[in-house]
Amino acid sequence: MSFVVDQVRRIDSQLDRVQLSGLRRAGTSAAVAAAAAAAAAxxTDSSPQDxxxxxxxxxxxxxxxxxxxxxxxxxxxxxxxxxxxRQAQIAAAAGHQHDDDDVRAAGAATLSYERELEWLxxxxxxxxxxxxxxxxxxxxxxxxxxxxxxxxxVLGSYRAAGLYSVQTSPGRLWGWTKDVYxxxxxxxxxxxxxxxxxxxxxxxxxxxxxxANIQRxxxxxxALVRNEARRKQSVLKRIRLTNANALGVLLGEGLSHHSAxxxxxxxxxxASEDGQHLWKDAITRSIALMDIVLQELxxxxxxxxxxxxxATRTExxxxxxxxxxxxxHGSDALSTSMVAGRLINIVEKHLGGYxxxxxxxxxxxxxxxxxxxxxxxxxxLLISSTTIYRIVMNKRAEILTWIMELGRTTIDFWTNWVVxxxxxxxxxxxxxxxxxxxxMSKRSLEGDRDSLERMVVDFAVQNPENGSLNDAQIAEVxxxxxxxxxxxxLKAYEKDMQKPIIGAITGSLIRAxxxxxxxxxxxxxxxxxxxxxxxxxxxxLFGFIGLTPGVMVCFGVTRWLQGTFGNRKGLRKTQVxxxxxxxxxxxxxxxxxxxxxxxxxxxxxxxxxxLCEVHTLRQLANRVLPARVFQDFLEEVDDLVDIRSGxxxxxxxxxxxxxxxxxxxxxx
Numbered sequence: 005m006s007f008v009v010d011q012v013r014r015i016d017s018q019l020d021r022v023q024l025s026g027l028r029r030a031g032t033s034a035a036v037a038a039a040a041a042a043a044a045a046x047x048t049d050s051s052p053q054d055x056x057x058x059x060x061x062x063x064x065x066x067x068x069x070x071x072x073x074x075x076x077x078x079x080x081x082x083x084x085x086x087x088x089x090r091q092a093q094i095a096a097a098a099g100h101q102h103d104d105d106d107v108r109a110a111g112a113a114t115l116s117y118e119r120e121l122e123w124l125x126x127x128x129x130x131x132x133x134x135x136x137x138x139x140x141x142x143x144x145x146x147x148x149x150x151x152x153x154x155x156x157x158v159l160g161s162y163r164a165a166g167l168y169s170v171q172t173s174p175g176r177l178w179g180w181t182k183d184v185y186x187x188x189x190x191x192x193x194x195x196x197x198x199x200x201x202x203x204x205x206x207x208x209x210x211x212x213x214x215x216a217n218i219q220r221x222x223x224x225x226x227a228l229v230r231n232e233a234r235r236k237q238s239v240l241k242r243i244r245l246t247n248a249n250a251l252g253v254l255l256g257e258g259l260s261h262h263s264a265x266x267x268x269x270x271x272x273x274x275a276s277e278d279g280q281h282l283w284k285d286a287i288t289r290s291i292a293l294m295d296i297v298l299q300e301l302x303x304x305x306x307x308x309x310x311x312x313x314x315a316t317r318t319e320x321x322x323x324x325x326x327x328x329x330x331x332x333h334g335s336d337a338l339s340t341s342m343v344a345g346r347l348i349n350i351v352e353k354h355l356g357g358y359x360x361x362x363x364x365x366x367x368x369x370x371x372x373x374x375x376x377x378x379x380x381x382x383x384x385l386l387i388s389s390t391t392i393y394r395i396v397m398n399k400r401a402e403i404l405t406w407i408m409e410l411g412r413t414t415i416d417f418w419t420n421w422v423v424x425x426x427x428x429x430x431x432x433x434x435x436x437x438x439x440x441x442x443x444m445s446k447r448s449l450e451g452d453r454d455s456l457e458r459m460v461v462d463f464a465v466q467n468p469e470n471g472s473l474n475d476a477q478i479a480e481v482x483x484x485x486x487x488x489x490x491x492x493x494l495k496a497y498e499k500d501m502q503k504p505i506i507g508a509i510t511g512s513l514i515r516a517x518x519x520x521x522x523x524x525x526x527x528x529x530x531x532x533x534x535x536x537x538x539x540x541x542x543x544x545l546f547g548f549i550g551l552t553p554g555v556m557v558c559f560g561v562t563r564w565l566q567g568t569f570g571n572r573k574g575l576r577k578t579q580v581x582x583x584x585x586x587x588x589x590x591x592x593x594x595x596x597x598x599x600x601x602x603x604x605x606x607x608x609x610x611x612x613x614x615l616c617e618v619h620t621l622r623q624l625a626n627r628v629l630p631a632r633v634f635q636d637f638l639e640e641v642d643d644l645v646d647i648r649s650g651x652x653x654x655x656x657x658x659x660x661x662x663x664x665x666x667x668x669x670x671x672x
Contacts, residue, residue: 007619007641008142012079012135015259016069019127022283061121064088068128079135086351089129094122094344122340126347127287133351134259137294138251140355141301144362145247145616148240151370155237159230169229171376184209236369243365249310250297251615252608256647259290285327288338291347292323298354302361311608421554429547449529456522457485463515464492488527493519580624584669587621588662591644595655604650611647614654618645629668637665 067088068080080088158164187209255261296317300310318324323346326338371377396403464481465473469492473481481492497516500507507513539546591614598610606614618641625637643649643657 006139007615007622007645008135008139009079010638011138011260012131015131015134016128019124019131019283058118058121061092061118061125064092065121065125065128068125068132079139080132082136082351082355085129085132085136086348089344089348089351092122092125092344094126094340119340122344123284123287126340126343127283129347130287130291131259133294133347133355134254134290136351136355137298138254140359141247141251141254142616142619144359144366145244145251146620148244148247148366148370151366152237152240152244154371155233155240158233159237162226165226165229165233168233168372169225170380171372172229174379175376239365239369243362243369245609245613246301246310247362248612248616249609250301251612252606252610252647253297253311253314253612254293255611255615255645256608257289258293259286288323288343289327291343291350292321293318295346295350295354296321298350298358301358302354417554417557422551422558425547425551425554429544429551432543432547449526449533452522452526452529453486456519456526457482459515459519459522460485460490460493463496463519467492467496467512469495488523490519490523580628581669584621584624584628587617587624588658588669590617591621591658592655595651595658598651600651604652605647606651606654611645615645625665625669629665633665633668637661640664 158168184206188205293314296314300313300317323338367373461478461481465478484491493516496512497520500513500516504513507516594610594614594617598606601607622638622641626634629637640657640661644654644661646654649657
């Protein structure tokens, strides 16, 4: 829901409250009260034509209700609103007269009620028209910033200026050729007079133009381009300023002003005899103001002093003259058919004319079209298309092979670096034996240790130091071997080393050496077993480490594909926060640079510029703020755009918004 919809909702609710209050004030407005009673008995006291007319108006009023019209998030379209006003046939109904005096007397209350319904329908239609006018001006103003920034780039860089010169060179050449041809044609030249005479005239015109442009030749082509960019940017800034001024006038003097601040749009009280006429005056003034503003906006040059131009038009406007004539019931002097005709004229003619005129100006002074900006690469691509096609066809088999290899590599990467590590992690969590991390086979250490024990025991039994060994001594040797003690073998080895030849012949030396080799093997396996235990205790960690490269590569490729081929309309949060920062900066510049009036309030021009920036800020904030926080943010926005609060308070509100919502809107 945009700022414009909020304004129209507020106005519509005020209209409903005013109307209900007027109907309930029995005794204050006898005509309206009697009309309400008569409306309940239209089937007996009035003609079928009047009854159908009232029902038709009630149906149209219901269709103009903002709650019904905006259930899909948008106001009524211009065509739909125009159709509703046409269907109301207020001008035709105003000319209807009862021929029978008795019927006219009996239906007086009904006619009064019908007139009230017509005013209510016009009021609701005016609210929708007000929203359409605000929305149209906003839609025409906001894109101007992009064009102004484009010209900033052209003015700020010689490279951009040179590129723009190349892009627009065909258009300038075509324009120059047309001017030469038109000049030759004005001089009476033509191909039917002979090629030689025509060529001579062309040469003469070109020479005259060259002499006339000698002064321009002093400037470089880039300087000419920059002057053109500066001129177009100046026009766009003037258009933006005029539109902003129009927004400020409509918000400060239109329906938004009456619904929020003026007496004329408050619910009438019992002490207010003229209360029911005040809201009609407010509606009539607002319709006239919208008409005047739209007419002023389509002026070719635009008003340098927009406020004074609008004030001059309002002084000469028929509606304002009637309302300012001093009659307390000025709106009664205006028939509903007159008001309806002017409202239809706004919707049918002025609103569309403004949109067409502004689009034409933006197209003329805005950045070039895509065709102009991209004709050079498109032409290069078109010229080289045959060469590209020939290369592709000659390398077709290789390209297909590359594509197949790329697909196969992608599948293998996904299987080996993502799927398999995930399976191993799942197996580790489940204590699956097949997924255990190990650097040695199971029971390898036990077998080698038992073999060493048997070898040492046999050696000690066959080579006893002091007689044969009993069972207790053998058991003791077994225990020492398990603890790594090979004393019997080492003692025998020491003796054999004294007589190595005899030891080698008897074989005891060789057996001692082989036993020590087995002991070394067992020691190595014990060390490996310790490392294996450490690895098994960190199986899950190693599993995730093995999965990390594949996941990181997949994540990086996915982000790259999203950034390259994804929906560019959806800005990432970092981009949104960057734009929000720029919006806060622009709002602060407007409030700081603004010169308040004697009441400490912004002028309409600055108020309109502020509204444009706040409108964009609100749309961006809606994308990053939580729903509940966004509702609080809307309250701050209402305070920020409230022109009656004064510039000082608005600056304080902006400062509060910056720190209060920095958690969501500030750059990370």
